[in-house]
Amino acid sequence: MRRRRSVDVLVVGAGPAGLAAAERLRALGAGAVEVLERETRAGGVPRQCDHGGFGRWGVRGPQYAEGLVEAALGAGAAVRTGVSATGWAGPLCVDTTGPHGLERITARAVVLATGARERPRTARLVPGTRPAGVFTTGELQQAVHVYGQEIGTRAVVVGAEPVSYAALSALRRAGVEVAALVTEEARAQVGWARAAVTRLGVDQVPLLTGAVVAELLGRGRLSGVRLRRSDGRESVLACDTVVFTGDFVPDHELARRGGVLLDPGTRGPAVDGSFRTASEGVFAVGSGVHAVEPAGVAAGEGARVARAVRGHLEGAGWPSGVPVVVDAPLRWVAPNRLAPGAQGGRFLLRTAEAVVCPVLVVTQDGRCLHRERVLRRVPAHRGLSLSGGWVGRVDAGGGPVRVAVG
CATH class of the missing domain: 3.50.50.60 (FAD/NAD(P)-binding domain)
Structure with a gap:
């Protein structure tokens, strides 16, 4: 028998993105926030990285992870370790298994922060x-x-x-x-x-x-x-x-089982600038969306998703999105959906081969929306960013937005 219970927000994954999301959600008064972690200890990858460079003060990985855990717990979030999310029993209903047996947890919103893995x-x-x-x-x-x-x-x-x-x-x-x-x-x-x-x-x-x-x-x-x-x-x-x-790939198994739309470039859940997936009530952040960026980037996304989750809990709509795609040698872009009325932000990109001072060209249906030069050499398989001041010019009823190297 599965024990059934409910929470306001269920966060799957207790790495930097998930823990930062939980802390911020509690600070915004999101109600009962619970974080599930399949490992026996929370903290994600930084916990096993015994070198410096993490966070604002460049602390070592284990100390950085411990700080995130303490902040989430101190804000009032529940962090449960040794618990695996095994599947979905409904749009916002997750089946789990852990030390206390089988459970079915229903939430008003689910945040996927499942991270990435090396092949x-x-x-x-x-x-x-x-x-x-x-x-x-x-x-x-x-x-x-x-x-x-x-x-x-x-x-x-x-x-x-x-x-x-x-x-x-x-x-x-x-x-x-x-x-x-x-x-x-x-x-x-x-x-x-x-x-x-x-x-x-x-x-x-x-x-x-x-x-x-x-x-x-x-x-x-x-x-x-x-x-x-x-x-x-x-x-x-x-x-x-x-x-x-x-050769990192997002750990997207739970998203795939739930029918969450995946982006063919990132191979993680397709998200808009508010980290909303195509499935209403389901958000996704961190390396589970785009593998793989530094821990600070993941934690920053976790903190930013909290406001969108809070808006959803208060009844904000769930808009459909215009796809954002890339041409070679670019491999992927995130966010990769644009909701109507979206505001400018920054887009992360990854290139499959080295490019020198590339010009990024953004088009929709043959119409040029933006051109931007990156003033550096970008090695293969490394990231670069694109400003988002052009998003207000996107036609919500048009075709995909395309990012290419001009």
């Missing part, structure tokens, strides 16, 4: 056996910083994004030698100073560009990886550990 080796279709010693960055950080597990002696990091260098830091913390960072791109996707310090500093970690891991070698325990270079050459790099980094 594991299996999803990347890397052939070979299934040896021990294969991690994603999240698995590695949890093993090192949360559980203090032994990792290995010599590792290869796949990727050269900021998260790849975070994996490198965790491996150093565990006393693991790093044989190389391997990326199929022509250069690292971080600033030149950070890349140079890693390559030329005390550890002198080689950066192998234009290369992919073509096969995992070894049985029982990883013994090496087979690399394939862009010119077809192959070589074997000995290691007992490999970390697959980056």
Whole structure:
């Protein structure tokens, strides 16, 4: 038997976005606000990132996560850990399972803050056996910083994004030698100073560009990886550990099960500037909408969604939205729906390949709405932003709004 109960706002996910939303909702008087977290501790990814740079004062990840939890609890939100949302029993009715058994929770509004995950080796279709010693960055950080597990002696990091260098830091913390960072791109996707310090500093970690891991070698325990270079050459790099980094995808399983419209670019719920999805009463924020931005961006979205949720609770309408789409080399844009009467804001974009000082062109039905130059080089798979002063010129009855590189 499922125990049935009701709350005003149900937040799924206790990372930065979900916790910030819960705190702000309580401050706005939203009533009973409950946060569900499937992990045994709240705080999200920062909890396992034992490095600085989080929040306004640049604190370390665990302290930043603890502060978010304390703020949400202090505001009067209920935070329940070890509870998984398994499905929907209605538009705003979520089935859960946890330490106290099965429950069915009905809410007046649901906020999806389910975060993102790195694609594991299996999803990347890397052939070979299934040896021990294969991690994603999240698995590695949890093993090192949360559980203090032994990792290995010599590792290869796949990727050269900021998260790849975070994996490198965790491996150093565990006393693991790093044989190389391997990326199929022509250069690292971080600033030149950070890349140079890693390559030329005390550890002198080689950066192998234009290369992919073509096969995992070894049985029982990883013994090496087979690399394939862009010119077809192959070589074997000995290691007992490999970390697959980056290539984040939103954790959209709950949204998909609830029939929430997903954006084909982000692969997360399609949202407008108020974080409303196409399903009335369901909001979505953070890396579950667009994977993946810094924790501060996710927390900021959580704080901003609270006012829209409060408006919905007070009877505000639920407008339909005009889709916002992108052309290559852009991969996605968020928000990706425009509600009638929307106000200007900023749009996040991601590019699939490096672009230098690109001109972003916004059109609808062949009509140019806006042109904007980005005065910097944007590496592949990194973000850029677009101002939203043009949204008032969108025809609510027209076709999709299109963002392209001119």
